[in-house]
Amino acid sequence: xxxxxxxxxxxxxxxxxxxxxxxxxxxxxxxxxxxxxxxxxx
Amino acid sequence: xxxxxxxxxxxxxxxxxxxxxxxxxxxxxxxxxxxxxxxxxxxxxxxxxxxxxxxxxxxxxxxxxxxxxxxxxxxxxxxxxxxxxxxxxxxxxxxxxxxxxxxxxxxxxxxxxxxxxxxxxxxxxxxxxxxxxxxxxxxxxxxxxxxxxxxxxxxxxxxxxxxxxxxxxxxxxxxxxxxxxxxxxxxxxxxxxxxxxxxxxxxxxxxxxxxxxxxxxxxxxxxxxxxxxxxxxxxxxxxxxxxxxxxxxxxxxxxxxxxxxxxxxxxxxxxxxxxxxxxxxxxxxxxxxxxxxxxxxxxxxxxxxxxxxxxxxxxxxxxxxxxxxxxxxxxxxxxxxxxxxxxxxxxxxxxxxxxxxxxxxxxxxxxxxxxxxxxxxxxxxxxxxxxxxxxxxxxxxxxxxxxxxxxxxxxxxxxxxxxxxxxxxxxxxxxxxxxxxxxxxxxxxxxxxxxxxxxxxxxxxxxxxxxxxxxxxxxxxxxxxxxxxxxxxxxxxxxxxxxxxxxxxxxxxxxxxxxxxxxxxxxxxxxxxx
Numbered sequence: 001x002x003x004x005x006x007x008x009x010x011x012x013x014x015x016x017x018x019x020x021x022x023x024x025x026x027x028x029x030x031x032x033x034x035x036x037x038x039x040x041x042x
Numbered sequence: 043x044x045x046x047x048x049x050x051x052x053x054x055x056x057x058x059x060x061x062x063x064x065x066x067x068x069x070x071x072x073x074x075x076x077x078x079x080x081x082x083x084x085x086x087x088x089x090x091x092x093x094x095x096x097x098x099x100x101x102x103x104x105x106x107x108x109x110x111x112x113x114x115x116x117x118x119x120x121x122x123x124x125x126x127x128x129x130x131x132x133x134x135x136x137x138x139x140x141x142x143x144x145x146x147x148x149x150x151x152x153x154x155x156x157x158x159x160x161x162x163x164x165x166x167x168x169x170x171x172x173x174x175x176x177x178x179x180x181x182x183x184x185x186x187x188x189x190x191x192x193x194x195x196x197x198x199x200x201x202x203x204x205x206x207x208x209x210x211x212x213x214x215x216x217x218x219x220x221x222x223x224x225x226x227x228x229x230x231x232x233x234x235x236x237x238x239x240x241x242x243x244x245x246x247x248x249x250x251x252x253x254x255x256x257x258x259x260x261x262x263x264x265x266x267x268x269x270x271x272x273x274x275x276x277x278x279x280x281x282x283x284x285x286x287x288x289x290x291x292x293x294x295x296x297x298x299x300x301x302x303x304x305x306x307x308x309x310x311x312x313x314x315x316x317x318x319x320x321x322x323x324x325x326x327x328x329x330x331x332x333x334x335x336x337x338x339x340x341x342x343x344x345x346x347x348x349x350x351x352x353x354x355x356x357x358x359x360x361x362x363x364x365x366x367x368x369x370x371x372x373x374x375x376x377x378x379x380x381x382x383x384x385x386x387x388x389x390x391x392x393x394x395x396x397x398x399x400x401x402x403x404x405x406x407x408x409x410x411x412x413x414x415x416x417x418x419x420x421x422x423x424x425x426x427x428x429x430x431x432x433x434x435x436x437x438x439x440x441x442x443x444x445x446x447x448x449x450x451x452x453x454x455x456x457x458x459x460x461x462x463x464x465x466x467x468x469x470x471x472x473x474x475x476x477x478x479x480x481x482x483x484x485x486x487x488x489x490x491x492x493x494x495x496x497x498x499x500x501x502x503x504x505x506x507x508x509x510x511x512x513x514x515x516x517x518x519x520x521x522x523x524x525x526x527x528x529x530x531x532x533x534x535x536x537x538x539x540x541x542x543x544x545x546x547x548x549x550x551x552x553x554x555x556x557x558x559x560x561x562x563x564x565x566x567x568x569x570x571x572x
Contacts, residue, residue: 008276011275013086014277015271018086022332023332023336025324025328026332033056
């Protein structure tokens, strides 16, 4: 663990990739859940 | 959706189902276990084995368990005892599979027995935060003394005995039994609708508080949140070339998604036949990942580095997740303005994460007692409560002798992988992947990429076998032979094993009784169509 270096480029890449992947899939899922919910209601 | 479905209860809404399933998955592991595992196993590089395990094990097994559960529910089965048989092609193999399903009752209840006690600590610490009971203790060793004397492991000026621990244990137990005694919609679903939004609001407030901390002590510029994120995320690629982080990542995925506990199967059994599980299953998995990686990864470790520095945080992490959650965090809260409020938020968050999971762990036993033994929900809740109490007492009393750790390995780690392996083999190889793929897509709102058909059939089972083999060699054999355990602890460890064996024997006996009553039948694939 290279903790004394602060958040280095590699760490930043992993953080952004992991957060980005999770946020993108979360948005996709909830958007689809809501759209199918509204479609079923209609 | 109606409240009752062919005599069985059903979820009142899709949102309720998603929140309940997310509550099942989101537990103490998201906020305590994940950051410790990541920090110890390569930092950012740990995310490689972690996401590989999520895609090859976690999400495929999630779909498999949901499918088995929804299918079993149509036949009136809420546990693997009944649901497994319905995957088989002959009646004799269905009987064998149904008896194997005893593990789907005994493993989660064994898990719930000790989890309930840990959950009671979070409730106690929520109260201690509000009352300021641990305020004034600023030394980490003294805070460990506080925790250990609360647990009855030593006597200090903080607690004279185990009275307080027992009070919170009983309150937690009573809350669990009360929620279980309500209908699915009024109990589990209502709990999830309150607990999950509260948990996310508290988690996001704490994340913002941590991120805006900067460098709390200007005299120690290296102790900063920025370095805390570096501590957790800077990749150490040398670590992922050995097996340890891969095993740790797979274990974390199992633990965090509650796969192999049988509780997902029970929750899915309350779904309608044509209700989507492909999108809903993925949504609950990713909600869990949001709680774990984004929220869990941004609170405990970064704040610990900001206040204690990297070297001491390493020591804290090596001391385990409880050391971080119950000894380090209470000191940090005292150094923050409004520390009592943030402390209470942290422990209430953990309590909500815990109770939504413990209720889920009890639900296979609840479902079996209701559906197969024809008990009322209240009677079933009282029986489950009695089991949690009687079997929970040795966990409370013999904590210092490794009773809880022994149960955690066999039920909460090894048992989950064994049960998941049985599930995927029955589903992909006996039921058949062609039928299984159609089952997953019944009423689906999304088309799952076809690569997952191959993954479920070949990659996931091989991954699980490899995992079991590696764990067996690395941990299983030394733990089985009790290597390095103090002589005085050995009778207690045998006691824990006998208790878990006893729970499995009782489950098998109950299945035999259900056969006699005619509430389990050897139904096979051809008995349930379209």
